[in-house]
Amino acid sequence: MTAQAAAAPRPVAHRLAVLGAGVMGTGIATLALGHGLPVVLVDVDRAVLAQARDRVAGQLKLATMLGPSGGRAGTGVGTGELATTMDLRRLGRVSAVVESVTERPEVKAGVLAAASAAVPGGTLLVSNTSAIPIDELAESVPHPADLLGVHFMNPPYLIRTVELVRGRRTGDPAVAAALSLLSALGREAVIVGDRPGFVVNRILQRMVNEAARVVEEGVATADAVDAVFTGCLGHRTGPLGTADIIGLDNVVDSLTVLLDRTGDEGYRPCALLLEKVAAGELGRKTGRGFFEYGGAR
Numbered sequence: 001m002t003a004q005a006a007a008a009p010r011p012v013a014h015r016l017a018v019l020g021a022g023v024m025g026t027g028i029a030t031l032a033l034g035h036g037l038p039v040v041l042v043d044v045d046r047a048v049l050a051q052a053r054d055r056v057a058g059q060l061k062l063a064t065m066l067g068p069s070g071g072r073a074g075t076g077v078g079t080g081e082l083a084t085t086m087d088l089r090r091l092g093r094v095s096a097v098v099e100s101v102t103e104r105p106e107v108k109a110g111v112l113a114a115a116s117a118a119v120p121g122g123t124l125l126v127s128n129t130s131a132i133p134i135d136e137l138a139e140s141v142p143h144p145a146d147l148l149g150v151h152f153m154n155p156p157y158l159i160r161t162v163e164l165v166r167g168r169r170t171g172d173p174a175v176a177a178a179l180s181l182l183s184a185l186g187r188e189a190v191i192v193g194d195r196p197g198f199v200v201n202r203i204l205q206r207m208v209n210e211a212a213r214v215v216e217e218g219v220a221t222a223d224a225v226d227a228v229f230t231g232c233l234g235h236r237t238g239p240l241g242t243a244d245i246i247g248l249d250n251v252v253d254s255l256t257v258l259l260d261r262t263g264d265e266g267y268r269p270c271a272l273l274l275e276k277v278a279a280g281e282l283g284r285k286t287g288r289g290f291f292e293y294g295g296a297r
């Protein structure tokens, strides 16, 4: 099912609040701005927020160069206006809140509770969680019918397909609003069930963990692991290159969410992943993870 196919017929003037100005928050802001939607971007970290404009500007250029329509930002129609704030209570009038803060259940619960207090009931609340069930996050908001999951892929301004997760208490108007928003963003939704990790991360995070374990055990180097996946299986990126794009801190957080909710030891973050995170080797965003990069991105 595509967002376009199921979108509401009436165009809606969307204005987004994006919570979290990290890898995904700035990416989602880039996607929205490239499609002419105004965005208010929120973060608790002043330094992160100060860099956000430059990051978004750089990503808009990249989206224009690499976007599928060639020459327009991720198939965008224009550039919306970007505002930034550290005050979650000052979101203004928004059609949707997209939560994309750190993958820690207690952090997300606090942010979602504060955000839902800052907007009228009936405003679409989206979580970009990688692995936490929407039913669980719904415990923190006064209007659970407004909440659903949209798992954007990284980078969101280049990848057109998202997982859409409907919780047990998600209402039909929220699903319709999300499909309308995704249509305005030129994204297609695949609807998946509300289980830890949904589909992509239930499978991908285990694969990343196993790939890291292969390196940890000395079975193969990181280069060799990824060469097998790209060369033999035709994957565009190997699991360890993918982990570096995601951010190894986020990989460990997502594995922990999966382990805690399933009890499946395959999700226990391996020692090498934990060591890299402790050493600040988080992947592309710090310039080094399993591989080295020219500069932090």
Ligand SMILES: NC(=O)c1ccc[n+]([C@@H]2O[C@H](COP(=O)([O-])OP(=O)(O)OC[C@H]3O[C@@H](n4cnc5c(N)ncnc54)[C@H](O)[C@@H]3O)[C@@H](O)[C@H]2O)c1
Pocket: 019, 020, 021, 022, 023, 024, 025, 042, 043, 044, 045, 048, 100, 101, 102, 103, 104, 107, 111, 128, 129, 130, 131, 151, 152, 153, 154, 245, 246, 247, 250, 254
């Ligand atoms: N990195 C990926 O490839 C990827 C892909 C899809 C989904 N996600 C999910 O997106 C979310 C964000 O991940 P990320 O990779 O952008 O992480 P990140 O670490 O790059 O950014 C998270 C941001 O959230 C901010 N934050 C923390 N607490 C906050 C609060 N109380 N209020 C406002 N901001 C707060 C942090 O300061 C940080 O800037 C996570 O849920 C993650 O699982 C990540």
